[in-house]
Structures are given as structure tokens and as C-alpha cells.
Amino acid sequence: MTIEVLDPTYDEAASAFEPALRLERLVGATIGLLSNGKRGTIGFFDALEAELRDRYGVADVIRVVKANYSAPAGDEIMGAAQTWHALVAGIGD
Numbered sequence: 001m002t003i004e005v006l007d008p009t010y011d012e013a014a015s016a017f018e019p020a021l022r023l024e025r026l027v028g029a030t031i032g033l034l035s036n037g038k039r040g041t042i043g044f045f046d047a048l049e050a051e052l053r054d055r056y057g058v059a060d061v062i063r064v065v066k067a068n069y070s071a072p073a074g075d076e077i078m079g080a081a082q083t084w085h086a087l088v089a090g091i092g093d
Helices: 040-056 075-081
Strands: 030-035 060-065 086-090
Touching: 030 040, 030 075, 040 060, 040 086, 060 075
Parallel strands: 030 060, 030 086
Antiparallel strands: none
16 A cells, blocks of 8 residues: 655745735725624624724625635625725634
């Protein structure tokens, strides 16, 4: 019996990463909340949405759920995210 050991490292160098600029204020902003679809995100995002609206004056909160919790967000979600001022992604484990 032969055992093959696989190397999980990625050979190419990681591309440069530039974090998004911080919003100066949240008043009037549209914030996306992206869930992985597990139950644990529901209560957290309920509380976060209330805080964003009541305390910080966020105008709109858009809640979306990925089709598959282990896959990247689909093209439809990524396209919609282009219209939001910020996005919060959460996992519900």
C-alpha cells in the first residue's frame, strides 16, 4: 500500500491587499450583512442591525444569505455589495 502525502501550501505569492477606507460616519449609510446561512447569525445580526439603525443612524441594512455556507458569495451578492457603503460578514457556528 502506498501513501501519498500532499502539500497544502499555495505556491504563488499572495496579491497585495489594500483594506477599504473607513467610513467617516454611518449616518445615512447602507450596510450589508452577509450571513453564511447558519442559525447562529440570526440573533447576532438582529442585534447588530438594531444597533446600527438606533445608535448610528444607518439608513438601510441589507441582509443576504449565501447559497452555500462553505462557498464564496455568489456573483449576485458581490454585485449588490458594490452599492453598499460597508459589509459585515458573519458565520453562525
